[in-house]
Amino acid sequence: MxxxxxxxxxxxxxxxxxxxxxxxxxxxxxxxxxxxxxxxxxxxxxxRSINLAISTRGWKSLDDVQIGDQIREIAIPMDKRAIHKKDGTLAFQKYGMKGESIYSVxxxxxxxxxxxxxxxxxxxxxxxxxxxxxxxxxxxxxxxxxxxxxxxxxxxxxxxxxxxxxxxxxxxxxxxxxFDYSQVFLKLGYKELCIPANEDGTHKIDPNSFHIWPRSEFMLIALANEDGSFTCTLFMPFEGENSFEAINTEEKVKDFFMNNFPDTKELIPDLVADYFKNPTSSLITxxxxxxxxxxxxxxxxxxxxxxxxxxxxxxxxxxxxxxxxxxxxxxxxxxxxxxxxxxxxxxxxxxxxxxxxxxxxFVEMGTNTADEKFLLQKKIEAKFTEKYPNKWLPLYDRVTFSLNPYIDALAIGDQQKNIMDEIMSIENIENIWDSEEIESMILSKLK
Amino acid sequence: MxxxxxxxxxxxxxxxxxxxxxxxxxxxxxxxxxxxxxxxxxxxxxxRSINLAISTRGWKSLDDVQIGDQIREIAIPMDKRAIHKKDGTLAFQKYGMKGESIYSVxxxxxxxxxxxxxxxxxxxxxxxxxxxxxxxxxxxxxxxxxxxxxxxxxxxxxxxxxxxxxxxxxxxxxxxxxFDYSQVFLKLGYKELCIPANEDGTHKIDPNSFHIWPRSEFMLIALANEDGSFTCTLFMPFEGENSFEAINTEEKVKDFFMNNFPDTKELIPDLVADYFKNPTSSLITxxxxxxxxxxxxxxxxxxxxxxxxxxxxxxxxxxxxxxxxxxxxxxxxxxxxxxxxxxxxxxxxxxxxxxxxxxxxFVEMGTNTADEKFLLQKKIEAKFTEKYPNKWLPLYDRVTFSLNPYIDALAIGDQQKNIMDEIMSIENIENIWDSEEIESMILSKLK
Missing domain, CATH: 3.50.50.60 (FAD/NAD(P)-binding domain)
Structure with a gap:
């Protein structure tokens, strides 16, 4: 009309x-x-910025007015998480069940x-x-x-x-x-930091990964920019042991990063200057x-x-x-x-x-992504999704790579979580996860 | 200091x-x-007023600056609820376990x-x-x-x-x-009405009762004033079958009151005029x-x-x-x-x-006060409180007639509610409520 x-x-x-x-x-x-x-x-x-990750819903809205392709030219696909562990080693987790990417911009x-x-x-x-x-x-x-x-x-x-x-x-x-209204601030703030490009304009670390240093109550992330740099964001409580209040001197900042993010030493040359120059921003719902x-x-x-x-x-x-x-x-x-x-x-x-x-x-990003059990659960879900694509789509995929209403993602996600909690509590699951028994157990719980 | x-x-x-x-x-x-x-x-x-009920906490604050007695002179004690049923009959419920009153002002x-x-x-x-x-x-x-x-x-x-x-x-x-903030409005509004005094200045109904006409999703209350009148408050949804939106003509108001509050016909002479003159106010948390x-x-x-x-x-x-x-x-x-x-x-x-x-x-006031099971539960609680005053104080009394922190009232009240839910679900409870069996059951659950 x-x-x-x-x-x-x-x-x-x-x-x-x-x-x-x-x-x-x-x-x-x-x-x-x-x-x-x-x-x-x-x-x-x-x-005071956090890089954006455009995913399926965003692209749909952009493509419907024919501007998606222009945006794609400045967006960098990320098909996986790169988990930076405390010992300096790296682990990768593919995002989508079908190899989908989210796009850093x-x-x-x-x-x-x-x-x-x-x-x-x-x-x-x-x-x-x-x-x-x-x-x-x-x-x-x-x-x-x-x-x-x-x-x-x-x-x-x-x-x-x-x-x-x-x-x-x-x-x-x-x-x-x-008029009903609420505003709630997290006890957690964030600060922007930067990984500059190499001298030849290339990225210092893989640009096609969403980089994350999960440390439970705080974490660091890095998303690639077109110019070879990464926008990093440190999420940390305002108050407490590891907090913006406590980490308040040059030495403490260096120690904190050395202890918790040892592999960033070479990556973030202006750490101290940026830490004190950039504002600490708050997060509101x-x-x-x-x-x-x-x-x-x-x-x-x-x-x-x-x-x-x-x-x-x-x-x-x-x-x-x-x-x-x-x-x-x-x-x-x-x-x-x-x-x-x-x-x-x-x-x-x-x-x-x-x-x-x-x-x-936040709990999943901060904690579980570093956890062996979490990885096993992802593996079980992935296998099941592959075999029964119409019966199971992991929550992350439903939110990120589908146009299903968020409200359905939340409801189905809760149902799936209950099932997986039961599966993961089975004794010896590490050894029998790949069995027919587990598969039929999930199937029966889905009914 | x-x-x-x-x-x-x-x-x-x-x-x-x-x-x-x-x-x-x-x-x-x-x-x-x-x-x-x-x-x-x-x-x-x-x-647009609702009469106030001063209770123990309020009196404590007033008495601590020696003004309680002056206030008592304009306050009317209410030692019970008077429940006006739909068939026009009345039932009374004492407020406090020890005969305490709240005070209408x-x-x-x-x-x-x-x-x-x-x-x-x-x-x-x-x-x-x-x-x-x-x-x-x-x-x-x-x-x-x-x-x-x-x-x-x-x-x-x-x-x-x-x-x-x-x-x-x-x-x-x-x-x-x-700064965290929320405001939430109820779907329910209220309107002030009035029961005037008799010509000789006396009250038309018992001034020492908190009068309530509970009808589930809406209700009417009346609290006595010193001058012989009562301030009445009609609580009702803004929208729906029985609502301020739906009850919008002289005839509908009369019918609504005739059907739901038949005994108010003689009590509220200016019903229609007041209903349309007084504003419908909202309720916010x-x-x-x-x-x-x-x-x-x-x-x-x-x-x-x-x-x-x-x-x-x-x-x-x-x-x-x-x-x-x-x-x-x-x-x-x-x-x-x-x-x-x-x-x-x-x-x-x-x-x-x-x-x-x-x-x-609101749920208790609107629904349960008219309910047989609710009355039986009150009876069981009262008996138990009398026998074990240090072990059990009903939630209403703890909130209204004590200086215990509200936070404790909420927590202990929840515990007591769980116990009473179990007790009330016992088969044949109507006949065995007064037994030693029930008493020791409550005692054991309190441990």
């Missing part, structure tokens, strides 16, 4: 805002994107390219425009230098809030009656509902559901919001009240599910 | 703000209370009296002063007619936020890094943490932990916050950072516990 052309505002020129703008433009609207920051294409962007690089693409399509970007408040009933946005200073009011037909975890649009909605206000305002991406990064699904989930919104636009034409209502009803439980999965996955 | 005298601001002249002011004055401080509304003593206050009446008392003690009240923001680092409050208009800045040594569930002080704290900012700002009462009213503990819990704050002031003198830190560490888990208990109690 075709829609009448509207003048719409998208608040936030990040990844979700920019892709949403492309979809809205495709639907025939006059699209204005506002961002409080300067044009990311004209400034140095760094110091720098947030800044991706955002710049997407804004270029969007501008070419005739979308209007307005940078350094701070939106302090929104009149929800009238879809008027209030722009100004400061929260208390003079504001300019701009009227639109719709306002889309894609302004991230600390969304001002949501902030206004929070002050409505019957937000839930809210409703996500829309009448037929006027809608939240998408982190503004509606900020999640922790441990499943690599934050951006992918945000892109999936856009696909769902567009599906509803195609279905309901000018009936925006129904579009918004259906959009939020379908997406909310899925956002809750990926929030829960992401929260749980 | 004596404290140096400080100039302190209390934001919110409600019950918790006013009692806190009295405590701060007692400690020697220069206390200024600000409220956005007009002086409650000079205006009509009504239309109108919110407006109590607040007026407490402000009178506070003013006499030299506390300064500033009404119609809207606090829009707080500078947390400097303890400066920003006052003005409107959120966007001109503001006056006032500097204090400390700022106490007692400005309720929608606290502006907390609103500022929410924008700090690492909030959680947040931290409750304090350095040694400058602290939240107490609903501003820190708004709860639903089904345990009658909202005000009592807020008063207990004050007692704990004062205990820490006595202990740590001028070390306000420790005072605030200890206060929040001790009170936070207790606030979470009473929030959970209050949420659960």
């Amino acid at each position: 075709k829609q009448d052309s509207l003048k719409v505002a998208v608040i936030g020129a990040g990844l979700v805002g920019t892709l949403l703008a492309i979809y809205l433009k495709k639907a025939g609207h006059d699209v204005h994107v506002f961002d409080r920051s300067a044009d990311i294409r004209k400034i140095e962007f760094s110091g 720098s947030r800044g690089g991706l955002n710049r390219l997407m804004i270029d693409i969007a501008e070419e399509k005739g979308i209007h970007f307005h940078f350094e425009q701070k939106i302090w408040d929104v009149n929800l009933e009238e879809a008027i946005i209030h722009i100004g230098e400061t929260e208390r200073g003079d504001w300019t009011d701009l009227k639109f037909d719709k306002v889309f809030g894609t302004d991230g975890a600390f969304s001002r649009v949501r902030h206004r909605m929070q002050r409505q009656n019957l 937000t839930h809210c509902y409703p996500w829309t206000f009448k037929d006027k305002v809608a939240l998408l991406g982190d503004a509606a559901h900020a999640i922790v990064p441990f499943y690599g699904q934050g951006m992918n989930a945000g892109f999936e919001d856009i696909s769902e919104m567009y599906r509803q636009m195609e279905k309901h034409g000018n009936d925006w009240e129904t579009i918004f209502e259906e959009y939020q009803k379908i997406r909310k439980p899925n956002a809750d599910a990926i929030a829960e999965l992401s929260f749980r996955n | 004596k404290q140096d005298s400080l100039k302190v601001a209390v934001i919110g002249a409600g019950l918790v703000g006013t009692l806190l002011a009295i405590y701060l004055k007692k400690a020697g401080h220069d206390v200024h209370v600000f409220d956005r509304s007009a002086d409650i003593r000079k205006i009509e206050f009504s239309g 109108s919110r407006g009446g109590l607040n007026r009296l407490m402000i009178d008392i506070a003013e006499e003690k030299g506390i300064h009240f500033h009404f119609e002063q809207k606090i829009w923001d707080v500078n947390l680092e400097e303890a400066i409050i920003h006052i003005g007619e409107t959120e966007r208009g001109d503001w006056t800045d006032l500097k204090f040594d400390k700022v106490f936020g007692t400005d309720g569930a929608f606290s502006r002080v907390r609103h500022r704290m929410q924008r700090q890094n690492l 909030t959680h947040c943490y931290p409750w304090t900012f350095k040694d400058k700002v602290a939240l107490l009462g609903d501003a820190a932990h708004a709860i639903v009213p089904f345990y009658g503990q909202g005000m009592n819990a807020g008063f207990e916050d004050i007692s704990e704050m004062y205990r820490q002031m006595e202990k740590h003198g001028n070390d306000w950072e420790t005072i605030f830190e200890e206060y929040q560490k001790i009170r936070k888990p207790n606030a979470d516990a009473i929030a959970e208990l209050s949420f659960r109690n």
Whole structure:
């Protein structure tokens, strides 16, 4: 059903805002994107980023507007985890059951390219425009230098809030009656570090691996960039024995890395300088509902559901919001009240599910990936999946390499976990895992 | 330890703000209370109130500053629930195991009296002063007619936020890094109704009962006022078959009450007028943490932990916050950072516990109070408590008639519930409940 052309505002020129703008433009609207920051294409962007991993859901949303191939040019496939053990040895784990990859891309690089693409399509970007408040009933946005200073009011037909975890649009909605909201910070922060390229521009370690140094309550990860460098992220508690509070001198930083990540000594030459220069950022999970206000305002991406990064699904989930919104636009034409209502009803439980999965996955990333039992379990699952592809898809694959709703992934994943917990508790499982007995046991439990 | 005298601001002249002011004055401080509304003593206050039930914790906080007796003069003891069944018959349930009462008092009446008392003690009240923001680092409050208009800045040594569930002080704290916050609305709203006094000023029904018309998903309650009237509250879903949305005509209101609360026909003469005149209010639970900012700002009462009213503990819990704050002031003198830190560490888990208990109690109030099995269970518990007072105190009594921490009430209550669930599932329990067998079964489970 075709829609009448509207003048719409998208608040936030990040990844979700920019892709949403492309979809809205495709639907025939006059699209204005506002961002409080300067044009990311004209400034140095760094110091507090975690590289992104684009996976199946993300590619689907990009490909549906024919921009996936342009993005693929700056994305580096990672088909496995490279586990850096404390003794300096390496172990590899393939990601997908069918050899699938996730794709490393720098947030800044991706955002710049997407804004270029969007501008070419005739979308209007307005940078350094701070939106302090929104009149929800009238879809008027209030722009100004400061929260208390003079504001300019701009009227639109719709306002889309894609302004991230600390969304001002949501902030206004929070002050409505019957608006549920929560924000919860992890006791864990993160800090960006860097593995520079070799002098010839090549990568110092395998670029096609997601590198991870799992150490239970803290961990280091590294994802490759196109220029030969890696963006590293250290996740660590704010307080306690191994914490950002405790590791607070040059010597302590060196000792800490020497003891825990010995193989990074040569890789991260600016360790100390970067550690003290780069900020320690926090990690937040937000839930809210409703996500829309009448037929006027809608939240998408982190503004509606900020999640922790441990499943690599934050951006992918945000892109999936856009696909769902567009599906509803195609279905309901000018009936925006129904579009918004259906959009939020379908997406909310899925956002809750990926929030829960992401929260749980820190434990898997930090601990289990280094564990022998975990590896054996993966092996059993892999074998079973290969033999019965219609009966079993491991949780990671269902989340990352399928378009199955997150809510199903969570439910089926829980069921599979119960089965595998029972299997792994069988005595002597190390020796009999490959047996018909185990196979038929799994089969019977699946019924 | 004596404290140096400080100039302190209390934001919110409600019950918790006013009692806190009295405590701060007692400690020697220069206390200024600000409220956005007009002086409650000079205006009509009504239309969206639920009568309060003062219980043991509340009295303790009032008596510790020697104002309990003045309050008792306007409070009406209720020693039982009066259950109004659908067929018009009545059943009574004693509240306390030892004949204790809770005390009905109108919110407006109590607040007026407490402000009178506070003013006499030299506390300064500033009404119609809207606090829009707080500078947390400097303890400066920003006052003005409107959120966007001109503001006056006032500097204090400390700022106490007692400005309720929608606290502006907390609103500022929410924008700090690492501040956890949630607000959740019930799908249930409430509306105030009134049973007026007889012409001679006497009560139309027993004033010493907490009247309740439990009907599962909705219910009506009535608490006596000094002037012979009762404040009634109808709790009902916003949407659905029996809901504020569905019951929307004069005829439907009359039918609904006739069918569900037949004995109220004579009691609530202005039913239809009040139903349409009085607003439908919502019910919110909030959680947040931290409750304090350095040694400058602290939240107490609903501003820190708004709860639903089904345990009658909202005000009592807020008063207990004050007692704990004062205990820490006595202990740590001028070390306000420790005072605030200890206060929040001790009170936070207790606030979470009473929030959970209050949420659960709607089910008990709405459903179980009318249920034969529920009454039998109460009888078994009562008998056991009488025989073994040191081994068993029913949950309601522990919450309402003791000073045991809420967190213990929740934990012990859960343990007792598990035991009673087992006991109640015994075949033929109706006939053998009074036996030695049951008694020793409970005893053995308590070990």
